[in-house]
Amino acid sequence: MSDTPKQGCDQWGPVLHAFIDGELDLVRAAELEAHLAGCPDCRAEMERVRGVRQRIGRDGVRFKMPEEVRAQVLTALSREQAAGLQAQRRVETASPWSRFFRFVRDWSFVPSLAALAASAMLFVNAPAPELGIQDQLLASHVQSMLADHLVDVQTSNQHTVKPWFNGRIDFSPPVNDLAKDGFPLVGGRVDYIGGRVVAALVYRRNGHVINLFVWPQTAGRQTDSEHDGYNMAKWSANGLVFWAVSDVSAGDLAAFRSSFMRAAAGM
Numbered sequence: 001m002s003d004t005p006k007q008g009c010d011q012w013g014p015v016l017h018a019f020i021d022g023e024l025d026l027v028r029a030a031e032l033e034a035h036l037a038g039c040p041d042c043r044a045e046m047e048r049v050r051g052v053r054q055r056i057g058r059d060g061v062r063f064k065m066p067e068e069v070r071a072q073v074l075t076a077l078s079r080e081q082a083a084g085l086q087a088q089r090r091v092e093t094a095s096p097w098s099r100f101f102r103f104v105r106d107w108s109f110v111p112s113l114a115a116l117a118a119s120a121m122l123f124v125n126a127p128a129p130e131l132g133i134q135d136q137l138l139a140s141h142v143q144s145m146l147a148d149h150l151v152d153v154q155t156s157n158q159h160t161v162k163p164w165f166n167g168r169i170d171f172s173p174p175v176n177d178l179a180k181d182g183f184p185l186v187g188g189r190v191d192y193i194g195g196r197v198v199a200a201l202v203y204r205r206n207g208h209v210i211n212l213f214v215w216p217q218t219a220g221r222q223t224d225s226e227h228d229g230y231n232m233a234k235w236s237a238n239g240l241v242f243w244a245v246s247d248v249s250a251g252d253l254a255a256f257r258s259s260f261m262r263a264a265a266g267m
Contacts, residue, residue: 009035009042016046020053027229027247030145034207133243136193138230141211141245144189144200150209151187151202161188165199173199173214173240176263183210183256203256210246210256217241233257237264 012035018024019032036043144150153164162175168190177185186202191213198215216239231253233244242260246253 009039012039012042013045016042016049020046020049026142026146030142030247033145034209038207133194134232137211137213137232137243137245140191140193140200140213141209141230144191144202144211145209149189152189154187156185156187158185161185161201164188165190169197169199171199171216171240173201174238174260174264175201176260178203178256178259178263181255181259182206183259205246205248205252205256208246208248210244210248210253212260213243213245214240235261237261 012032015024015028015032019029024032036046153161155161156177156179158175158177162172165173165188175185175188179185183203183205186204186209188202189200191198191200193213193215196215198213201212201214203210203212217236230245230247231250233242233253233256235242235257242257244253244256244260246256248256
């Protein structure tokens with residue numbers, strides 16, 4: 001068997017090993033997860049590499065970094081961090097989630113041991129204010145794809161998804177399949193945002209995931225925003241607040257909002 005997936009997946013072949021080692025940034029890892037869901041060749045290649053590594057580890061021949069080399073890596077890391085202290089101070093006022101994304105991006109090339117040491121030094125010393133709603137929404141959106149927990153109930157049948165929420169949340173979210181508008185329903189799950197359990201409806205747009213978070217709220221204004229490279233749309237209707245989060249374009253997300261609002265209103 002060849003060491004890389006078939007032609008057509010060349011862009012993913014070089015990063016499969018980094019993905020298995022946990023060295024990809026969250027956004028790139030989410031893109032690869034989406035690709036793996038529809039590419040059996042890349043999935044087979046990934047399982048082959050994992051199998052080889054498991055056999056190596058089981059036979060007791062895995063390379064162990066000498067202590068002197070480990071000490072040199074940590075010393076070099078400390079020097080590098082001292083050199084970047086001034087740049088770190090400039091981002092201390094940014095949100096914790098923004099600082100985390102910047103950290104992952106900046107250190108994605110460092111071996112896993114050094115990255116672990118860097119993360120410990122950065123986050124142990126950093127203040128830990130409570131994440132804002134937008135940060136929590138973005139974290140849940142990314143985690144749902146990375147942790148293989150996109151849906152608890154997987155079906156495009158809205159009449160199955162809607163009653164599934166009964167007894168799991170204390171409100172009834174509107175559920176509509178928007179496939180005719182190019183936004184097919186994938187399913188739903190429960191999530192935790194802002195200190196309460198919420199409903200999360202999952203849709204797709206040309207392979208991209210749209211997470212729609214829903215919870216009760218009596219008032220709220222319609223807003224659109226961009227957060228760490230993801231687009232967000234918020235609106236309120238019938239005593240509920242809706243937050244849509246995705247990496248689709250702002251235009252596609254606005255079209256999704258309009259389509260969902262029309263369907264929810266029975267138009």
